[in-house]
Amino acid sequence: MPLILIVDDAQFTRRVICKSLQKQGYLTREASNGREAIGLLDEEMPDCILLDLLMPEFDGWDVLTFLKENGYKIPVIVITADIQETSRQHCFDLGAKAVINKPPKPDELNNTLKKVLGFTEENTR
C-alpha cells in the first residue's frame, strides 16, 4: 500500500488523519513541520504528502515552493483550516494536486487520495 507523509504541527490533526488512513490500509509517516518533512524525503520517498499550510519554521508554502523548485514529482494534497479562495488558488499555483479544508472528512480524504494516486477499480483488482 502507498506510503503517505502527513505534515502538520498539530498532533491532534496528525492523529486523526493517521487513524483514518491506517483504517484504509495506507502506510503513514508523520512530520511536525516542513523542515522535518523535507529531511524525511531523503530517508524514504512517500507516494503522497498531506500538507498543512500554517506551521512554524518551514511552513506549507515553503514546502510547496521547495518541491516545485527542486523538481520533486510527489503529489501534494494540502489539508488546511484556511478556507480562503485566494489561498486555495495559491496552493494550485505552487503545484498542489488538491486542497481539503479541515476537519478532513474520511470519505473526502480517501477519495481524493485515490484520485491523486491514480487508483481505479481496475488497478485495485
Next chain:
Amino acid sequence: MNLTVDQLDTLQELVNIGVGRAASVLNEMIECHIRLQVPFIRVFSPGKMKDELENRLGVSLVSAVRLGFTGSFSGLAQLVFPTDSASKLVALLTNEEVGTPDLDAVKIGTLTEVGNIVINGVMGSMSNLLRQHLNYSLPMYLEDTVEHLLSSKQLEPNTTVLLAQARFTIEQLQIAGDIILIFKLGSFDALLKALDRIEEGEEE
C-alpha cells in the same frame, strides 16, 4: 472613525455568516448541535472594550486560542472557553476522561487546533465574501483572565477597535464558548470599501 448604522448592520451580518460557518465546522468535529446567539458588535477604545468583555465573559480564568490576522484589515480573533468547557471539549475530541493527566497533556495542542479551525472558518468566510485576502499568525493558546488576554502589547491604548462577540452553546454537553473578533479601526478603510462594493454588487 465612526461607523454608520448601515455599516454596523452589514458587519454584524458578515460576522454572523462567518460564525455560522465556524459553528458548522465545530458541529462536524463533535457531531453535536451548536446553538448560536446574535453577534454583538460595537466600536470601543481598548480600555472600554476590556470592561465590556469582562461584563460579558466574566472575570474567571478562561482558555483561549488567539490568531492574529493582517492584510487589507488587521486585528485579533480569539476562541474563548471557560476552563471547564475547554476540558470537556478536549475530552470529547480525544476520548480521554476529564481530569486525567493525559488529558492535560493533549489539551493545549487539541484546543489550539480546534481554535485554528474554528477561527479560520469565521475569518475565511468574511475574507471570501469581501474578496480581501488575510494572512494569519500562528495560533497561540492562552489560559488567563479576560483582562489579561487583551494586554497592551496587542492593542495600543489610543487606537479604536471594533469588537464582535458571538456566543455559542453545545447544550447537550454543557459547553459554552465565545468567538471574539477585534478589528483595529485604523485599518478599516479597505474593509469599508469592500463592504460598499458588495452592497453595490460590483464585479471584480
